Amino acid sequence: MRVIICDDHAVFADSLSLVLADAGHTVAGVAYSPEDVLPLLRVRQADVCLIDLRFPTGTSLDWMQRLRAAAPATRFVVLTGFLEQRVLDAGLAAGVRGFAHKGQQAGDILAVLRRVAAGEIVVDQATRRGGAADRPRSQAQDYARFLTPREREVLTRLARGESTQALAKAMGVTRSTARSHVQSVLSKLGVHSQREAVIEAARHGLVSVETGEWLAG
Secondary structure (H helix, E strand, O other), rough: EEEEEEEEOOOOOOHHHHHHHHOOOOEEEEEHHHHHHHHHHHOOOOOOOEEEEEEOOOHHHHHHHOOOOOOOOEEEEEEOOOOOOOHHHHHHHHHOOOEEEHHHHHHHHHHHHHHHOOOEEEEEEHHOOHHHOOOOOOOHHHHHHHOOHHHHHHHHEEEEHOHHHHHHHHHOOOOOHHHHHHEEEEEEEEOOOHHHHHHHHOOOOOOOOOOOEEEEE
16 A cells, blocks of 8 residues: 655654554655645555544645545545534545544554555544543553653654754753653653654554643643
């Protein structure tokens, strides 16, 4: 399956592209706005385009007619945290073939993409229920209770795409101390890389994938 990803949160988009590639699929391109994804759709054949619902300039549904005209053979799946009935109706009317929840596990998003690529119209029920807030407490959320305020700040900064060097400067600590904080976050979340930490935090509703804001209370 060939996929194009479009999301204005670069860390989330890039991380998801790695997950899809690791699963054996081809990521034909990654863009961070509807404007930027248009030329990709025209020149790179993709089975599915996974695109976020909301962007600073509007929604992807505002662009859907132009996006579909640029790539008539590509099926579009909209990524959202909560799906209102009016958005669902407008999306289906515009030719959207699927809706996936932004807080779901990467495997669940991948399952939606596969079904849409196979010709189905799919609405992930998690988008109708609100998703992460309605799921049982996860292991990551349990671990998050043991994150110190400093470690929570580190996680939110990682979600915003800050490097360890930038993180150290912003927090007023040495690079060595920043690395130590990062490693502690990875250990408590049970992951092995900063990318995995961001995906895990977003998947379980610990941080906002749009702003990097801490959401878990």
